[in-house]
Amino acid sequence: MALFDKDITIDEEAFAKASGDFEVLSADLEKLRGKIETMLTTLSKGFDTPCGVKFYKSCSDNLLKPIGEQKIVIDHIKDALNTAKTQYQSVFEAYRALNSSVSSYSG
Numbered sequence: 001m002a003l004f005d006k007d008i009t010i011d012e013e014a015f016a017k018a019s020g021d022f023e024v025l026s027a028d029l030e031k032l033r034g035k036i037e038t039m040l041t042t043l044s045k046g047f048d049t050p051c052g053v054k055f056y057k058s059c060s061d062n063l064l065k066p067i068g069e070q071k072i073v074i075d076h077i078k079d080a081l082n083t084a085k086t087q088y089q090s091v092f093e094a095y096r097a098l099n100s101s102v103s104s105y106s107g
Contacts, residue, residue, distance in 0.1 A: 010088055010091065012085070012088070012092045015082075015085035016085060018081050019078055019081040019082050019085065022077050022078035022081065023078055025074055026071060026075055026078060029067060029070065029074060030071065032067065033064065033067045033068070033071070036059075036063060036064065036067070037064065040059055040060075043055075043056070044056050
């Protein structure tokens with residue numbers, strides 16, 4: 001009976017693609033936050049009432065804060081993927097060398 005019955009596949013290109021995708025997502029989220037902040041600033045100029053102040057505070061607490069927190073998570077995932085790719089780089093290189101050696105031996 002095998003100790004492990006599943007193979008683990010580590011894909012170098014998948015690390016790079018995922019990291020790049022999270023980089024784009026982070027930038028898009030930052031742009032969205034900027035657009036929302038601009039919109040809220042514009043609204044606050046014409047909505048200078050106690051209700052407007054509460055609305056602006058509510059948007060800050062319930063919209064901008066979660067976007068900022070989500071960006072922190074996305075950036076963390078992106079950084080973790082970059083770190084994993086770097087740490088596995090020697091494994092990828094050793095696999096390519098071994099694969100090349102086996103291919104040249106059997107060919």
